[in-house]
Amino acid sequence: MGVANLLSFSIIKDMKNIIEIANPCLHCPNARCKAFCPCGNQIPDILDAVKKNDLDLAAKLLYTTNPFPMLTSLLCDHQRQCRGHCVRGIRGEAVDFPCVEYTLSQRFAFPYKPGEPNDKKVAVVGAGPSGLSAATFLLEQGFSVEVFEKESGLGGAILSGIPNFRFDKSCLKQIEDNLRALGAAFHFETVVDKAMMAKLKGDFDYVLVGVGAEKENRLNVPECSGIYSALSLLADANLKNDSNGLEKKKHVIVMGGGNVAMDISRYCARLGVKTTLIYRRDEASMPAQVHEIQEAKEDGVIFSTLTNVSSYKVNDDQKALEGLRLVRMELGEKDESGRPSFHTIEGSEFDVECDAFIMAIGEKSDVASLVGEDEISDRLLLIGDCSYGAKNIAAAIKSGREAAQKIIEANR
Ligand SMILES: Cc1cc2nc3c(=O)[nH]c(=O)nc-3n(C[C@H](O)[C@H](O)[C@H](O)COP(=O)(O)OP(=O)(O)OC[C@H]3O[C@@H](n4cnc5c(N)ncnc54)[C@H](O)[C@@H]3O)c2cc1C
Numbered sequence: 001m002g003v004a005n006l007l008s009f010s011i012i013k014d015m016k017n018i019i020e021i022a023n024p025c026l027h028c029p030n031a032r033c034k035a036f037c038p039c040g041n042q043i044p045d046i047l048d049a050v051k052k053n054d055l056d057l058a059a060k061l062l063y064t065t066n067p068f069p070m071l072t073s074l075l076c077d078h079q080r081q082c083r084g085h086c087v088r089g090i091r092g093e094a095v096d097f098p099c100v101e102y103t104l105s106q107r108f109a110f111p112y113k114p115g116e117p118n119d120k121k122v123a124v125v126g127a128g129p130s131g132l133s134a135a136t137f138l139l140e141q142g143f144s145v146e147v148f149e150k151e152s153g154l155g156g157a158i159l160s161g162i163p164n165f166r167f168d169k170s171c172l173k174q175i176e177d178n179l180r181a182l183g184a185a186f187h188f189e190t191v192v193d194k195a196m197m198a199k200l201k202g203d204f205d206y207v208l209v210g211v212g213a214e215k216e217n218r219l220n221v222p223e224c225s226g227i228y229s230a231l232s233l234l235a236d237a238n239l240k241n242d243s244n245g246l247e248k249k250k251h252v253i254v255m256g257g258g259n260v261a262m263d264i265s266r267y268c269a270r271l272g273v274k275t276t277l278i279y280r281r282d283e284a285s286m287p288a289q290v291h292e293i294q295e296a297k298e299d300g301v302i303f304s305t306l307t308n309v310s311s312y313k314v315n316d317d318q319k320a321l322e323g324l325r326l327v328r329m330e331l332g333e334k335d336e337s338g339r340p341s342f343h344t345i346e347g348s349e350f351d352v353e354c355d356a357f358i359m360a361i362g363e364k365s366d367v368a369s370l371v372g373e374d375e376i377s378d379r380l381l382l383i384g385d386c387s388y389g390a391k392n393i394a395a396a397i398k399s400g401r402e403a404a405q406k407i408i409e410a411n412r
Contacts, residue, residue: 018103022050024088025095032085033097039066039394043082043097050100059108062101065401067112067136068129070171071158072394073102077289081394110178115142120411123148123204125192125370128156129393130384131210132175133400139182141408147184148200150191151239154179156212157385158393160235161260163267197370206379206407210400213385215366218359219255224314226321230256230264230360237267247271249356253278253324254301255309256360257286262296264360269299276352278307280329280342306330306342310349312357323353363390378410 025047033043042061049058062069078084078098086094120143124131127149135145153159155172162169176186192200192211200207216229228244236242246252246268254265257279268275277296279286282305286293297303306329313323328348331340367386376382383403384396 018050018055018100019053021096021099022047024093025051026087028087032087033082033095036081036085037394038076038081038392039072039398041065041082041101046104047095047097047100050104055104055107058100059104059111062104063108063111066394066397067110067133068175068393068397069101069105071129072397073098073105075158075162075167076394077392079290110175112136112140112178112182114183115140117144118142118411120144120206120407121146121204122206122208122407123200124208124210125197125200126156126210126212126384126386127151127154127186127188128210128212128384128396129158130396130400130403131156131208132179133397134208134210134383134404135179135184135400136182137401137404138407139179139184141404143407143411145184146187146204147179148187148190148192148196150189152188154186154188156210156396160238161231161263162238163234163263164238165266165270166263192370194370201375201380206381208400208403209367209371209380209382209386210384210396211365211367211370211386213363213365213390215364216359217362217364219309219361221357221359222312222314222321224312224319224321226354226356227312228356228358230254230260230358231363233358234260234264234267243271246356247273249273251276251352251354252356252358253352253354254358254360255279256362257281258288258360258362259292260363261360262288262292262301264358265301266292266296266299268356268358269296269301273356274302275300276302276304276354278304278309278326280306280308281340282306282331285331285339308342308344309357313351321355321357323351324357325349325351365389378406381406 027044031044046058046061082097083094088094122138122143122145124135124147127147138145154176216231221227251274252268254277265275265277307326308329310325310327315322328345329342330345332343335341365386381403383399
């Protein structure tokens, strides 16, 4: 059973008594769980309230920083964030804050109420976690908020990137209903371009831009069929139920070691295709969540770590990918990223037949094509992944919240 399954099991089991789960919390003065929570949740205080059976206060504290605990409790990388840094975990069982967070999110509905209307209008571009978080806190303070989103629904990378088998997205509809009830207006299927951005700047007092990091890194690959980028495949699968014919492939090779690489390789494996994941460092260096790595293996994904692409074999007639020449790697000293550097082992090349190669080697923001650096001001703020590069849901929620707080402060 994968760790995610264990988590859901523990959630169901422990719904009965979250006080028992909270009890071992030591309420550390410089709590590492809180320091490593990208959302800045007041974890020790929340657990303390739970311990005292004051669940109303616990929920209030949770929703003070995080409007979407049903997302973060199930999708955060708890091992590298709160739970993995719990002092209790050094000698025994770390406090299961995600379980407490999830339980509170189920027992206490979205508590925000519309604020006394003020005359300020805010446009939010992008309905990912950063934009939705900003919208929540602004609506609560009486700002009028309109959200402009190019897709047909909200959720950002949760909707378009994370596969349906990994996360039940019905809660996104609930989030939409909650935000509409709070007063948000949504303009879906609306791509904001430079011209529209200029209009938004004229029509609204503030514009918050949370367009994510959707520009995929690419290798210098040959022009041929059979070579793909992971995000567009995942978006087609999630938004159009279009597999791009991957199920007809004989052997898919995915390159990468992050969430996106795990999601696309699991998607391919679940289509019944032989899927190999190559990664140039070792498994311990993979940025993906540990449970995702386990679940990818359980889905049948073959892991080939310390492996890189050396060259591509293309069928000259059909211009289709036929195979890859791969090369073995070895690790060296840590590089500036804090992870081990990697080096090619000379003479270790080997050939593999494959008819699909998927790059999942990171994403960056393309916000510069929409907003010039000189345009960023107190009235136009970047939030979430587009402001700092691809991170995670909790960081995006915090970023949206902090931008909203800046605007709220400026209008006190
Ligand atoms: C496949 C995948 C799996 C992931 N798994 C996890 C995970 O398990 N846990 C985790 O914590 N994080 C995960 N992440 C990362 C996480 O989803 C992101 O860090 C987070 O969603 C960023 O939020 P955001 O609001 O900044 O941007 P996004 O969520 O990317 O939202 C940006 C929104 O802006 C919209 N948009 C873009 N351009 C325009 C435009 N011109 N006009 C209008 N709308 C526009 C997009 O359609 C999108 O809805 C994953 C990411 C991916 C891609």
